[in-house]
Structures are given as C-alpha cells and as structure tokens.
Amino acid sequence: MGRTNPTYRDFLADYEGRWRDYRRALRHEAGADFERLFERARRHADAAGYANDPDRETLVLVSMLLAHETELRRLRERVAELEREAEGDTDGGPR
Amino acid sequence: MAFAVAVTDECVRVWSRAAGEQASVREDRRYTPSLYAAAPEDVLTTLRERLAVDPKVADTGFERRFTSLRADDRDRVLRVDCERPDELRTLAREVRCVHEPDRWAPGTVRLYDVDLDPTARYCLTTGTSPVPEADLRSLSLSLPTAALADGDPTELCCDGQRLAETRPADEGAVLRALARRLAARDPDVLVLSSADLVPLLHDWADALGVDCHLGREAGYRRLAGANTYQSYGRVGHSPARYSVPGRAIVDRSNSFLWSEAGLPGLLDLVERSWLPLQALSRSSIGTVFTAIQIREARSRDVLVPWRAREPEAFKPARTLHDADRGGFTFEPDVGFHEDVVEVDFASLYPRIMCEYNLSPETVRCDCHDGDDVPGLGYSVCEDAGFVPSVLAPILDDRADLKATLAEADPDGEAHERLAARSDALKWILVTCFGYQGYRNSKFGRIECHEAINAYAREILLDAKRRLEAGGWRVLHGIVDSLWITPRVADPTPVADLTAAISEAVGIPLEHEDDFAWAAFVPQQTGRGGSLTSYVGKVADGERFKIRGLAARRRSTCDFVASAQRDLLRSLETVTATRRPSVTASVASWPDWSEAPSTPRTS
Numbered sequence: 001m002g003r004t005n006p007t008y009r010d011f012l013a014d015y016e017g018r019w020r021d022y023r024r025a026l027r028h029e030a031g032a033d034f035e036r037l038f039e040r041a042r043r044h045a046d047a048a049g050y051a052n053d054p055d056r057e058t059l060v061l062v063s064m065l066l067a068h069e070t071e072l073r074r075l076r077e078r079v080a081e082l083e084r085e086a087e088g089d090t091d092g093g094p095r
Numbered sequence: 096m097a098f099a100v101a102v103t104d105e106c107v108r109v110w111s112r113a114a115g116e117q118a119s120v121r122e123d124r125r126y127t128p129s130l131y132a133a134a135p136e137d138v139l140t141t142l143r144e145r146l147a148v149d150p151k152v153a154d155t156g157f158e159r160r161f162t163s164l165r166a167d168d169r170d171r172v173l174r175v176d177c178e179r180p181d182e183l184r185t186l187a188r189e190v191r192c193v194h195e196p197d198r199w200a201p202g203t204v205r206l207y208d209v210d211l212d213p214t215a216r217y218c219l220t221t222g223t224s225p226v227p228e229a230d231l232r233s234l235s236l237s238l239p240t241a242a243l244a245d246g247d248p249t250e251l252c253c254d255g256q257r258l259a260e261t262r263p264a265d266e267g268a269v270l271r272a273l274a275r276r277l278a279a280r281d282p283d284v285l286v287l288s289s290a291d292l293v294p295l296l297h298d299w300a301d302a303l304g305v306d307c308h309l310g311r312e313a314g315y316r317r318l319a320g321a322n323t324y325q326s327y328g329r330v331g332h333s334p335a336r337y338s339v340p341g342r343a344i345v346d347r348s349n350s351f352l353w354s355e356a357g358l359p360g361l362l363d364l365v366e367r368s369w370l371p372l373q374a375l376s377r378s379s380i381g382t383v384f385t386a387i388q389i390r391e392a393r394s395r396d397v398l399v400p401w402r403a404r405e406p407e408a409f410k411p412a413r414t415l416h417d418a419d420r421g422g423f424t425f426e427p428d429v430g431f432h433e434d435v436v437e438v439d440f441a442s443l444y445p446r447i448m449c450e451y452n453l454s455p456e457t458v459r460c461d462c463h464d465g466d467d468v469p470g471l472g473y474s475v476c477e478d479a480g481f482v483p484s485v486l487a488p489i490l491d492d493r494a495d496l497k498a499t500l501a502e503a504d505p506d507g508e509a510h511e512r513l514a515a516r517s518d519a520l521k522w523i524l525v526t527c528f529g530y531q532g533y534r535n536s537k538f539g540r541i542e543c544h545e546a547i548n549a550y551a552r553e554i555l556l557d558a559k560r561r562l563e564a565g566g567w568r569v570l571h572g573i574v575d576s577l578w579i580t581p582r583v584a585d586p587t588p589v590a591d592l593t594a595a596i597s598e599a600v601g602i603p604l605e606h607e608d609d610f611a612w613a614a615f616v617p618q619q620t621g622r623g624g625s626l627t628s629y630v631g632k633v634a635d636g637e638r639f640k641i642r643g644l645a646a647r648r649r650s651t652c653d654f655v656a657s658a659q660r661d662l663l664r665s666l667e668t669v670t671a672t673r674r675p676s677v678t679a680s681v682a683s684w685p686d687w688s689e690a691p692s693t694p695r696t697s
Contacts (some may be wrong), residue, residue, distance in 0.1 A: 006417045042623040046425045050552065052417060 008049035011056050012042060040067030096228035098283050099343045100214040100371045102126075103316070104179040107217050110311070110341045112283060114229035118311060118341055126178040127153045128183050128216055131207040131398050133162045133191065138203055139173045145194055146175055151186050154177045154224060161397040162207065163405075164456035164481050172207070172398070180213050187401060187604070207398035212378075214371045216387055219393055225371040226362070227283070233358065234280050236273075237288035237347075238295075248299055251292075266380045267303045270296065274307040283342060284358070284372065285309060290346040294339040311341025336377065339348055343373040350376045352383070352519065359512040360519030367489070381533075387523070388538050391485050405540050408459060418471050418545040422551040422574030425559075427615035427624035431666075432570055433578050433615040435631060438562075439605050440554065442493075443575035444528035445486045446602045447550045448543075454480030455531070455540035468546040469553045475546070481538065486527060493520040551575070557605060558596050566590045571615050573627065578613060609634040616644070630663060639663055 006014065016038045023034055041048075044063035053059055099110040107126050112118040129306070132142060139157075146152050153176040162217055166389075168257045177183040187209040195204050208216075218225045235254050242250045249264040250257065251273065258272040259265070273296070287293070293315050300307040309315065318336040326383035330353030334349050345361075352361055353376055365375050368386035375383060389399050410418070440446070447453065451467075452475055458468070460476035467475040496517040503510040530536045532544035541663055551574060558577060559569050567579040593604040613631035628643030639660070646659040 004415050007420075038624065043426055045623075046423070049420070050423060050556070052420065054413070054416060 008052070008056065009042075009045050012038070012045055012048075012060065014058060017055070020058070037064055040064055043067055097223055097225050098227040098231060098372060099341060100217055100223070100225060101316070101338055101340070102180050102213040102217055108340070109217075109223055112227075112229055116229075118281070118283065118343065120311075123217075123221070125421070126180075126217060126221065128180050128213070128220070128285075129174050129176045130183060130187055130209050131158070131160065132173040132175065132204050133170055133207065133398075134173075134199075134204045136171070138199055139171070141198065142190070142204065143173055144192075146186075146671060148442060149186070149189075151178055151182045152176065158258065160207075161395065162205070163400075164397055165460070166397075167461075168240045169396070170433075184209065205404065206401040209401035211389065211399065212370060212374050212386070214374050214392075215369055215389075218369050218371065219390060225369055226355075226366045227372070231283040231358070231362075231372075232280060233284035233286055233294075234276065234282035235286040236292055243289055243291055243295065245456060246295060248296060266299055267305055270303065270305040270307040274305070277307075277309070281311075284345060285339070285342050285547070286345045286347060286353070289348045290334055290337050290344060293339065293344070308339070309342065310339030313340075315339045330636075338373065343371070343376070345373070345376040351379065355522060356519035357511075357515040360515040363519050364523075374622070379523045381407060381530060384523050384526050384530060385537055388481075388485055391481065392538065393482070399537055403537055403539065404537055405455065407541050418542070418549070418550070420545075421548055423555045423572070424574060424626050425569060425572040425573040427626065427629070429615050429617050429624040431612060431614045432580055433612045435570060435578055435610040436567075436630070437591065437607040437610065437613075438558075438577050438579065438593055439607040440558075440575040440600075441549060441603050441605050442490060442524050443554070443602060444547055445490055445524045447488060447547050447554070448480070448481040448527070449487050449545075450601045451475065451545050451550055452477070452480045452483055452573050453543055454482040454537055455543050456481055458540065458543045458546045468549050470550050471545065473542060473546055482527070482531075482543070486524070489520050489523055491565070493517055493524070496520070512678050554600050554602065557600065560593055561596050561599070567592075570613070571624075571629065578609070578615075578629075578631075608640060610640070614666075632663075632667070 005011075019034075023031060026034055041060050041063040044066055048056075048059040048063050051059060096113075097109045097111045101108045101110075105124070107123040109121045109123065110118055111121070134142065135635060143155050146155055155176070156174045157171055158174050160172050161168075162172065163169045175186065175194075177186055187206050190204060190206060195201065201526065211219075214225070217223065236253075237252045238248065239250055242248070248266055249259055249269055251269055252258065253273065253276050258276070259269045260272075293309060294317075296309060297309065297315055299305075316338050320332050321335040322334060323330060334346065336346070336349075338344060345358075347353055352364070356364075361372060361376055364370070364383050365372055367390075368375065368383050369390050370378060370383065370386045375386075378386070392399055395608055457476040457480040459473045459477065461478055463474040465474040466472045497512050500510065500513045501515060528544070528547060531537050531539045532541055541545065555572055555574065555577070559572065562569060562577065562579055563582070564584040566581060567589075568582040569577055569579055571578045589606050593606055597606045608631065610631035611634045613629060615629045617623065618625045625643060630642075630644060631640045632638075633640060641647045641663075644659060646656045646663070651659075
C-alpha cells in the first residue's frame with residue numbers, strides 16, 4: 001500500500017498544503033469557510049480512495065460538491081420544517 | 096517421537112521418552128545435510144567438479160526437484176551434501192561469493208535449502224517426528240535479574256520456591272538442592288527465567304566441585320552468542336542460546352510464544368511446524384509460519400529458496416495504481432453515539448486466502464486467463480493453493496478449539512490448555528497475510544497480497560450495503576470490523592443480518608460487542624476523524640474497549656493513563672443525566688509527585 005502513489009488521504013493533506021498561499025490571502029471569514037471545504041472533502045475520503053481515479057483533483061471537487069449537496073438537503077429539510085411550524089402557528093393562532 | 100534434538104558436527108543426538116519410561120538417546124553419525132543448486136546444465140556440471148574437491152563436501156549428485164511453487168515440471172538440480180552441519184552456510188556463501196563471481200554472471204546459480212533450522216532440517220529430512228510421545232515433565236528455574244547480573248545463584252527458585260533454606264545461603268547447598276530436584280523430577284523441559292542460568296550454574300558447580308548439571312548428561316553447549324539489534328527504531332537484545340543434553344530449554348526472557356501460548360501452545364506448533372520444542376520456543380511467529388510452509392513445501396517436493404526471488408510481474412501503470420491499496424477504512428462519524436454494535440469478520444485475511452484460493456502460485460497463474468480478482472483482473476488458478484493448504488487446518492482447528500472452549504469450565508485446567516493452543520494459532524493467522532508482502536518471505540508474492548486486499552475491500556463494502564438495507568447506519572469500519580447503530584426504529588436484528596452476510600460471503604461475520612455508547616475521536620490536529628482511535632462502553636458491564644487513545648498506548652505514563660480512564664468513566668454520568676458535570680477531580684488521581692512515572696508495560 002502506498003508503494004507507487006501516496007494514498008488518497010495522504011494526497012488530500014498534501015493537496016490542501018498546495019493551497020497555502022491562496023488561504024493566506026483570504027479575509028478572516030472566508031478563511032474559515034475555506035477550511036470547511038477541505039474538512040468536507042475529507043469526510044468522503046473513504047469513497048474517493050475506493051474510487052481511486054488517477055484524476056484525484058476531480059475526486060476532491062466531487063467530494064466537496066457532495067458535502068455541499070448534503071448541506072443543501074439538510075437546510076431544505078430545516079426550511080420545510082420551519083415552514084410547517086409557521087403554517088401551524090398561522091392556522092391555529094389568532095389573526 | 097523425539098522431544099530434544101541436538102545437531103553437532105560429530106553427530107545428531109535425538110532424545111525421546113515413552114510414557115512411564117526413562118529417556119533414551121539415539122545417535123546418528125551418518126547424517127550429512129544437503130543444499131541444492133539450480134543453474135543451466137553446463138554451469139551445474141562445472142560447479143559439481145569444483146565442489147567435489149572441497150573437503151567440506153561429503154558427496155554430490157543430481158536430482159529432480161521443483162524449484163518454485165509455480166513450476167510445472169521438476170528441474171535437474173545439484174545436491175551438495177555437507178560433511179559438517181555447521182559448515183553448510185559457509186559452503187553456500189562460498190558458492191555465491193567465490194565460485195559464482197569467478198565464472199558466471201551474478202544470479203546464475205540459485206541456492207536452495209540453505210537457511211533451515213538445523214534441528215528442524217534433521218527432523219524433516221529423516222522423518223524423525225519432534226512431537227513428544229509422552230506428556231512432558233517440566234521444571235521451572237528462576238533467578239532475580241539483579242542476582243543473575245551479580246552471578247549469585249543463592250536466590251535460585253525452583254517452580255517458584257526458593258531452593259536455599261537459610262539466608263544468607265551457601266552456593267554449594269543451593270546446587271546440591273537443585274541436583275536433588277532434578278534427579279527427583281527428571282524433567283524433559285527446563286523453563287528458565289534466562290538462558291544465562293546455564294553457564295552460571297555450571298560454572299559454580301565446577302568451581303565448588305558439586306555434581307550438578309542441568310542436562311541428563313554433564314556439560315552444555317553454547318549455540319549462539321548474545322547480540323544487540325535494531326528493529327523498527329527500537330534497540331533490542333537477543334540473549335545467548337545454550338543447550339543441555341537430553342532436555343529442551345525454554346528461555347522465558349526470549350520466548351514470545353511461551354508468554355503468549357505456554358507449553359500447550361508450543362507443542363501444538365511443534366506438531367505443525369516440526370520445529371523441535373527448544374528451537375520453536377525462541378522463534379518469532381514469522382519463523383514458525385515459515386517452518387510450517389517449509390514442511391508443506393517439502394511434502395510437495397518443492398525446494399526452499401535461500402534468497403526469495405519472486406520479482407513483481409510486469410503490469411500496466413493503471414493496474415499498479417489500482418492494486419497498490421490496502422483494506423477499506425471508512426471515515427468515522429466523529430462524536431458520541433449511543434446504542435452501537437460492533438460486528439467483525441473472524442480471521443478475515445486468512446479466510447479470504449482459503450475461500451478464494453489465493454496463494455503465490457495461484458494468483459496470475461500461467462494456465463488460466465480469467466478476471467477473478469475484483470477490480471484487478473488477475474486470474475486465480477483452480478488447483479489447490481499452497482497457502483490455503485497451510486492455513487485451512489489452522490483455521491479449522493482454531494474454530495474447533497473455540498467451540499470446545501465455549502463449553503469448557505472457565506476455571507478448569509482444560510480451559511487454560513485450550514485457550515493457550517487457540518492463542519498460539521491466532522498469532523499464526525495474524526501473521527500469514529503480512530508475509531505475502533514481505534520481501535524476504537520464502538513463499539510470498541506481492542500480487543497475492545494485492546489480491547487479498549482487493550477481496551477484503553469488496554467484502555466490507557458488501558457487508559455495509561446489506562447492513563444499511565437492514566435499517567442500520569454505519570458509523571465506522573476498519574478493514575474487517577464495522578460499528579453500526581439503528582437507522583430506523585425497528586431494524587432487522589443483527590443476528591439475522593450477520594447470518595445472511597456470512598452465508599453470502601463465505602466468511603463468518605461475528606457479533607463482537609454491544610456498546611451502551613461509543614465515541615470516535617478527532618485527530619489530535621483537530622482535522623477530521625482519527626481512523627483507528629475510539630472508545631466504547633460495553634453495554635452489560637463496566638468494561639471499556641479502548642483503541643488508539645493515550646490510555647492504551649505503551650508510551651503513556653500511568654498518571655495520564657489513569658486520568659484519561661477516570662474521564663471516560665465520568666462520561667457515564669453524562670449519558671445518565673444528559674448534562675456535563677464535575678465527576679472526576681485531580682485529587683482522586685494518583686499522586687504523581689512522589690513516584691517517578693514509568694512507561695506502561697501492558
């Protein structure tokens with residue numbers, strides 16, 4: 001294992017390092033968002049490692065997109081929940 | 096049926112004892128160990144002429160043998176009988192460093208059967224079983240380390256009991272007491288706290304003129320001197336080795352297997368490997384596994400290469416990229432989880448080798464052109480594989496032992512004996528996979544290693560799919576284990592799912608543990624989960640299962656370890672009350688200001 005190419009997880013750590021200059025120039029708020037991007041890429045490192053595509057940068061991007069999609073789903077569900085609650089309040093409450 | 100074999104330049108002495116009888120010795124003065132050379136025909140002829148005049152060589156001849164597991168036909172090889180067993184390695188080195196460079200290109204002459212243990216070689220060559228016939232009698236001798244360093248035998252203990260009756264004691268009296276014990280018990284096995292006791296006791300006996308010797312006859316032999324070595328960044332000490340006539344010595348300070356498996360475990364492995372007891376007791380697991388393989392190779396008429404020569408086969412870069420991967424590890428769901436179940440595949444890697452017939456000679460064989468190994472496109476031969484035929488009996492026997500163990504009285508002597516044998520086999524199973532990828536392995540091959548990992552990844556992902564379909568969520572998974580928690584209100588029972596998965600995969604998936612809660616922890620850098628660190632509180636009981644945390648590491652001092660364990664226990668209150676509270680305080684932790692912290696040994 002790792003005789004020929006670094007493992008995907010090692011690659012990801014290295015790849016994040018390559019964005020150091022980019023990260024340095026970001027403002028405070030964006031910096032935290034940027035770190036979250038890689039945190040989320042890591043969350044799917046198992047699937048990316050198994051897929052093992054030689055184009056590893058695409059694997060990183062898809063992992064980030066997937067985490068994005070998960071977050072959207074979570075927010076959509078939350079919005080729907082809040083809407084239901086709001087509607088409930090409107091239906092039952094005095095006008 | 097021998098229990099001690101001594102190979103010297105003059106003769107081989109084989110000690111055996113039938114039940115209820117005295118030990119007897121048989122001498123073999125005609126034994127000449129052989130090594131083998133393979134090379135093109137003209138080279139072998141010239142080599143034979145050169146070796147025939149060497150005084151170390153007793154005889155030479157041509158034979159037909161398999162020179163590799165993959166060979167379809169026997170090759171004509173040169174057999175070289177060596178006059179003295181001790182000179183066999185010297186002879187091999189001379190062939191490689193003098194004869195070969197003189198006439199031929201490097202690697203022209205390949206040598207076989209060179210570095211076998213001399214006693215095991217004798218047993219295998221002559222068909223002398225090193226498995227004891229009668230129950231062995233053993234006697235244990237120990238001396239505190241400081242006394243041993245001082246060369247003072249007066250504190251010598253026999254079976255845990257101090258031999259001297261007075262204090263301070265007289266060396267002569269201790270030796271006479273020891274001689275009486277030895278005569279009364281007449282042991283076959285001496286279990287010594289350190290092999291250095293052998294020269295120490297004999298030197299004292301000589302100096303004082305006391306008739307006391309550890310063997311069944313006077314005298315002892317030093318087999319090897321002490322040395323210091325480095326392994327994985329650690330400096331280790333390998334003590335000197337000794338033998339005494341008629342008794343097998345087990346050096347407790349230099350026997351991993353003794354501490355793990357005891358005498359019953361050692362004897363089980365003697366039977367499998369044909370390494371005589373004394374040689375086996377000081378062997379590493381890898382050496383024992385290799386010895387078991389050598390025995391199987393001999394039964395197939397395959398010679399044992401001196402230097403493993405199984406270069407990696409050519410393959411496309413893409414295949415190399417696909418194949419060069421380990422088992423599958425999930426990203427852990429970092430955090431605290433309640434109601435967690437751990438399921439494990441039992442002995443996954445050895446079972447994969449057996450189930451899918453993976454062996455150095457079956458993977459990418461010449462006779463089949465299939466797409467057998469998932470994702471790699473390697474073919475696997477249908478002929479019974481070498482490694483599976485070594486492992487299958489070990490797996491079967493261990494499964495039987497575990498089944499018997501489950502029914503045995505946990506406090507009984509039989510239970511202890513069965514557990515020891517089961518542990519000995521467990522270590523062989525743990526080692527066998529790594530040896531496929533080890534470059535000095537006698538019968539390893541990297542493609543076999545890759546194929547095993549490829550199957551392991553598929554098996555774990557298949558199990559994940561079935562568990563998810565059954566209403567469970569996978570929190571984490573490492574190579575052969577999965578941690579799951581219910582995803583729906585009424586999931587399929589774990590037992591039904593493990594049975595279905597075991598059936599589908601052909602390898603038993605066992606319900607290992609139920610945890611009231613389990614926590615997968617982040618890396619120390621705070622970035623992502625640590626793949627191999629977790630803690631679980633076993634559902635019925637006080638037990639914690641800890642992996643990878645400070646409390647479990649050998650490098651952690653007692654203070655930190657016990658503090659961490661206290662903190663873990665305090666998590667109990669959190670689960671009960673659902674709110675954090677002060678449950679441990681520094682005052683209750685051990686007083687670290689007085690005792691110097693020492694590295695933990697367990």
